[in-house]
Amino acid sequence: MVKQTIQIFCRVKPTKSKTAIYSIEEDENVSKSDIEFVIPKDLADGFINNKRETYTFAFQKTFDQQVKQDDVFEHVAQGVVDNVLSGYNGTIFAYGQTGSGKTFTITGGVEKYADRGIIPRALSYIYAKYEEDKENIHTTEISYLEIYNENGYDLLDPRHEATKLEDLPKVALMEDPDQNIHLKNLSVLPAQNEEEALNLLFLGDTNRMIAETPMNQASTRSHCIFTIHITSRAPGSATIRRSKLHLVDLAGSERVSKSQVGGQLLTEAKYINLSLHYLEQVIVALSEKKRQHIPYRNSMMTSVLRDSLGGNCMTTMIATVAVDKKNLDESISTCRFAQRVAMIKNEATLNEELDPKLMILRLKKEVQSLKDELSMVTGEERTDELTQEEIDRLNELLRAYLDDPDLEASLEVGGDMRKIQYSYRFLKGKALERSAVTKVESPKPETERQPQESATVPHLSPAEIQRLREILQQRDNEISILVSMLKKERKRVLEAESRSIANGHHDNTAVTASSQPPSVTSEKTYLKGDYSSPNDKNDDVTNQHSRLKEVEMSAGRQEAFEIFKRDHPTINHVHDQKELLKRRYTEAKSLGQEVNEARNDINHLKGSLERLRRQMAVQSTMNGDDSFEEHEREQTILQNMEAAKAKYKQAFNRLKAMKAEIDHLHHLLDKSRVQIQHKFDTWWQTQATNRSKTSRHRPGSATSNRSTAQAWRTPPVSPEKKASSQRRKTDDITPPGPLSPREASLSRGRNALTDLRRNHNSDSDLRHMSTRRSANEHVEVAARFARPPSGSRSNALRTSSGESSVGKIPLTGDRETDADILAFVKARESLMKKQQKT
Numbered sequence: 001m002v003k004q005t006i007q008i009f010c011r012v013k014p015t016k017s018k019t020a021i022y023s024i025e026e027d028e029n030v031s032k033s034d035i036e037f038v039i040p041k042d043l044a045d046g047f048i049n050n051k052r053e054t055y056t057f058a059f060q061k062t063f064d065q066q067v068k069q070d071d072v073f074e075h076v077a078q079g080v081v082d083n084v085l086s087g088y089n090g091t092i093f094a095y096g097q098t099g100s101g102k103t104f105t106i107t108g109g110v111e112k113y114a115d116r117g118i119i120p121r122a123l124s125y126i127y128a129k130y131e132e133d134k135e136n137i138h139t140t141e142i143s144y145l146e147i148y149n150e151n152g153y154d155l156l157d158p159r160h161e162a163t164k165l166e167d168l169p170k171v172a173l174m175e176d177p178d179q180n181i182h183l184k185n186l187s188v189l190p191a192q193n194e195e196e197a198l199n200l201l202f203l204g205d206t207n208r209m210i211a212e213t214p215m216n217q218a219s220t221r222s223h224c225i226f227t228i229h230i231t232s233r234a235p236g237s238a239t240i241r242r243s244k245l246h247l248v249d250l251a252g253s254e255r256v257s258k259s260q261v262g263g264q265l266l267t268e269a270k271y272i273n274l275s276l277h278y279l280e281q282v283i284v285a286l287s288e289k290k291r292q293h294i295p296y297r298n299s300m301m302t303s304v305l306r307d308s309l310g311g312n313c314m315t316t317m318i319a320t321v322a323v324d325k326k327n328l329d330e331s332i333s334t335c336r337f338a339q340r341v342a343m344i345k346n347e348a349t350l351n352e353e354l355d356p357k358l359m360i361l362r363l364k365k366e367v368q369s370l371k372d373e374l375s376m377v378t379g380e381e382r383t384d385e386l387t388q389e390e391i392d393r394l395n396e397l398l399r400a401y402l403d404d405p406d407l408e409a410s411l412e413v414g415g416d417m418r419k420i421q422y423s424y425r426f427l428k429g430k431a432l433e434r435s436a437v438t439k440v441e442s443p444k445p446e447t448e449r450q451p452q453e454s455a456t457v458p459h460l461s462p463a464e465i466q467r468l469r470e471i472l473q474q475r476d477n478e479i480s481i482l483v484s485m486l487k488k489e490r491k492r493v494l495e496a497e498s499r500s501i502a503n504g505h506h507d508n509t510a511v512t513a514s515s516q517p518p519s520v521t522s523e524k525t526y527l528k529g530d531y532s533s534p535n536d537k538n539d540d541v542t543n544q545h546s547r548l549k550e551v552e553m554s555a556g557r558q559e560a561f562e563i564f565k566r567d568h569p570t571i572n573h574v575h576d577q578k579e580l581l582k583r584r585y586t587e588a589k590s591l592g593q594e595v596n597e598a599r600n601d602i603n604h605l606k607g608s609l610e611r612l613r614r615q616m617a618v619q620s621t622m623n624g625d626d627s628f629e630e631h632e633r634e635q636t637i638l639q640n641m642e643a644a645k646a647k648y649k650q651a652f653n654r655l656k657a658m659k660a661e662i663d664h665l666h667h668l669l670d671k672s673r674v675q676i677q678h679k680f681d682t683w684w685q686t687q688a689t690n691r692s693k694t695s696r697h698r699p700g701s702a703t704s705n706r707s708t709a710q711a712w713r714t715p716p717v718s719p720e721k722k723a724s725s726q727r728r729k730t731d732d733i734t735p736p737g738p739l740s741p742r743e744a745s746l747s748r749g750r751n752a753l754t755d756l757r758r759n760h761n762s763d764s765d766l767r768h769m770s771t772r773r774s775a776n777e778h779v780e781v782a783a784r785f786a787r788p789p790s791g792s793r794s795n796a797l798r799t800s801s802g803e804s805s806v807g808k809i810p811l812t813g814d815r816e817t818d819a820d821i822l823a824f825v826k827a828r829e830s831l832m833k834k835q836q837k838t
């Protein structure tokens, strides 16, 4: 048992503010560092002012603004992960006000690979440790829980496609008679390797993002718990070690009064404050040593984290603080909270248990061998016949023994003479069978062979044979890579199939999509920069989000999406990441070549060494000694081989790291893609709702038409850009950014086309035209025909049947737009006339 207080760390978020209102004092000797906040006295408060000016808090370590993610991982998380790998439970939780860097610390930033947070780094570390520890068998499972307004949601559920938080399965809290907490409905999914684990993290993060509602933005108001469940055991041993690592991103800790919110936000804020308040209550109760009752049950979060707080767990807290003036109060209260947390003592025990199944098997075996031993010792020989079950078991044992290529392999049938005799009979039978077969198949002596048989064997020089051997070796390597790729793919397909069967439908497209080799297609897709293609991702985890891409986009919507994407604030960053990804692929390719070359060098040197040693052996039998030069040559080859091995190892490790970076970049790109698509969908939905509301309020009126048209014409501006675009808004039909005259004219034509599509009762002729021309061409035609407003509506156009088109087309009242609409109708009619003539 390890008794330990909760370790507390502090991290200061980078700020642009120059005035330092804090200082950090390190004391390396006792691994402690203080952070001091200075609040200068405000003269406005008068001369007699007893307000404190400095606040000092002690932490295990305080990370200043410039400290990087790898440092934070090394100091905060590495030790905890090591303990979890040894069988202890661990928890790391981030606490601080909104925007102080909790998510950045726990999950990581989205801009750079180096910004990966504690979760991806912990996963990498765990799988690297598995590689080192070949003596034990490890299994890893992942779960991801979100707690929002006292309800738990499963972020990893593969059966549901979330578009809002309520779509995710609700997780219920259950308590067994021993007061252990169980989470019903929470998926605990296996992750065989780092890639699979990161995919799950990505799936959960994407669900978290997609399920955000305007009321629950940017995970600010929910708590998230990412749990890594580890099981390890030595082969054949009945002892299993099970441990859990909780990585917790808590909701923002600011007080309600400060958040200045109302309505739903106030309800949420109250819930968060309540759950953080209960967390505080638990912490206060734990720090008062005499308290009998700890109020864990008051909230879902404290119930889930029960073990992490005052229980069987090694827990670490990271307090995130923002040091600009306006956030100082909150930062001080975060640090105060941390000081109370530091008083809690946990008692972590090694989570070792015996696997009952393995235990029974072991005991049965032991009983059997004791029985056998007893019968040998007492001389009691059993004379009854072996049962069929015993014979089957013996046959199995004997076959396994014969198939084992290991010469040292032993056969244990126990002391029962019947079994021993049966084994002799079995082995003799096999030996006779084999000699009969060998006689039939034994090759004819050289003299009996037909002349052409030996003639077909080509005579090859040793160098040629060596070259062929190398090629053979290379092909073998390639085949084994392909076979492992195929195996992986087959597994993916089977998983996708079984998942789709579990969902109750066979989605062939999903299966075929996921059966593509991952790296190749994903590279193409990302480099192509096509965000909206329905087949652009083959990964079965991300396929779940393909629904966003699969939305059949109308030409207008597609066009709006293009503009939305173009103007989205993160698009430049996405382009940068794609460029980076491209560069990384090129680097990975050349690293791959380096690895191959180094491997070939090693093989070549191995061949040379073998030949030299054979030569030396022959020489020493003939001359009784080896020559000095040969020894020198051997040494040189060995040295070269060491160098080639070092080169290989270095290139291989670099390639491995590069692969991890490429995977991460793919995830970041995916995240951005889903985010942009999600924001666009939300925007589009709002436009549609506004439009239908407006037309319901004032049907058919000119103002109604005008505002409807306006709604559809409002440029697709992402929420972030809204504010600035509102400032520079001069004309409600102007798309974002300055437009060239041609663009402006195109845009007017496009708007006219959209209005026509929406307002014209019969759009059959439009559809007819659409079969011949693309939407943009129509727009261009319409724009070309656009004339300056020629005055009044009495300029009504007449259709070929003599009917006025204007009678059918509701105009907007906007002179310029109406001129565009009329121009478009004219264009359409002239086209139709031409068509009729031909």
Ligand SMILES: Nc1ncnc2c1ncn2[C@@H]1O[C@H](COP(=O)(O)OP(=O)(O)OP(=O)(O)O)[C@@H](O)[C@H]1O
Pocket: 012, 013, 014, 065, 096, 097, 098, 099, 100, 101, 102, 103, 104, 105, 109, 110, 218, 219, 220, 221, 250, 251, 252, 320
């Ligand atoms: N140490 C840091 N280095 C660089 N950027 C940071 C750091 N900490 C935070 N940020 C940035 O500050 C912003 C807010 O951080 P983050 O989302 O992690 O805050 P949070 O505390 O999780 O907020 P919330 O409570 O809303 O979830 C993000 O854009 C993040 O990238």
